[in-house]
Amino acid sequence: MTVSLTIENLSAHYGTTQVLKDLSISVAAGELVSLLGSSGCGKTTTLRLVAGFLQPTSGRIRLGDRDLTTLPAHARDIGLVFQNYALFPHLTVLDNVAFGLKQRGLAKTDRTKRAMAMLERVGLAPLADRLPAALSGGQKQRVALARALVIEPPLLMFDEPLSNLDAKLRIDMRVEIRQLQRANGTTSLYVTHDQEEAFSISDRVAIMNAGRILQLDTPEVLYQKPASAFVARFVGFENLIPMKVVERQAATVTAEAAGGTRLHLSQDLFGPIKDDFILACRADGLAVRREGEGIPAVLGTRTYLGRAYQYKCKTAAGEITANGPLSDPLDAGAQAVLTPLPEQCCILDPED
């Protein structure tokens, strides 16, 4: 049985500081949604509110048709995986995994059987009799995962579960988490500050800042079409060029950046353009040419990226990073023109 998680207008305070501002999000049955943001953005607070470790000042949390908002943490039936594993140091691996089953009143033989089956699935059955202190970081996190999964919760939540693991193990573990989550079809909420991790593991990602969700979309949409300058910068758009429209002719607008640089942009290709906007693009979104229409630039240091050369360019509109083709390396100090490629650029509202 899979159910959806619905968070409606959730607000939370620490003392007088508001840390969550009217946050709403819904996670469909069987879906994995990540909350992504830098520290202090409210992602962990959201998770702790759903877990029942914190009380919201207003708003509702529903899981399927159950209202969790006022339920105590132990009655919420949510599987949790912590950053620091949070295994019971005095219990063996098997007893750790069986702990939740014991709370549910299962007989000893039943819970041992189910816990062992779960340990089998995460590949730790041979270590069932060990204490947590005798396990490696990766093994501990597998035990934590098994312990959360074995109670077959309608909702699984992960609080930066891979932060304490080394790089290679992180990648293996996130694949494993994703496979187990898919296989069980468990609705999941995943908190992380690591963009690559969030994008690789999630159906959808919510990018958070200052207690709000700025954009909730699939990783593909977030990566290619960020909806705001903040999100664009967050997902790695190197160039955000503020511009003003100075002339409109049919579908084509002429826009001017700082320093007087002018560009002709077709609304048929770039989409509707307002009078004030930000032209956002990655280094790949600008063609580096020796001549033509575009932003005049003086090339700076050239870096070999393997698939392209990257240039730090000086322009009248400020420093711009652009990638040029391997077939035509240009030297530092060379004159060039940077042409925005419509399909890889975004037209965004100016920042406040």
Add this chain to the structure above:
Amino acid sequence: MATRIHPLLGAFAILVFFFLLAPLVIIVGSALSDTTFLTFPPQGLTLRWFANIFQMEAFRRTAITSLQVALLGTGLSLLIGIPAAYALNRYRVELPRWLSTLFVLPILVPEIVFGFALLKSITIGLGLPVFISLVVGHALLILPYSVRVVGASLASFDFSIEEAARSLGCPPLKTFMTVVLPNIRAGVIAAFILAFITSINDVSVSVFLTGPGISTLPIQILAHMEQFFDPTIASVSVLLMLVTVGVMAIVEATLGLTFLTK
């Protein structure tokens, strides 16, 4: 590999051991002396002073009272001290700083003042019976040990495992009993031993709280010494020492003594 030790350092170490152990040797020697007064080295060897203790009703009665008071007082202090230590650590950020100082007041205030204050408040003020006064007084006297020693093991306790237990369906009180307590066991036992020994040895608080017919062993020892300066005192002391050594031996055999010094 031989480590070279500076001769002065060696001599200093020997002096330290001498001052630590000499009084104990003298007590044991005096207890065995076949004289009617305390003397060292012993003149003649006898065990009659040990036999004497068991014939003296007052020593037997007060020893039992001392044990009862120590056990009940320690239990009471842990009953208050463990939850207090838990709250002080769990809500360290939220609680005011002076609150943890409050719990060590009984060892900061001069004991004689503390004892007199207890006499005024619980014996005279509340009119509690002598035995109850003793238990309550001792519990308050040793509360700092319970709070501090249990608190020390809670300081390294990871409270997120408590949240893990809650998320797995374990209610708060049960979480405390099945997850928190087993992980601070060493601290609780260490607190018990420290508190118990402090209670058994206490004079300055007990001297105010003992009353007609009810006394503790250390007070009885003092009273006896005022009248008779014979080796009985030394032999009682040796017995008390043996009890302490016995407790330590049991602890060493079951838990290892290292946890006391951790």
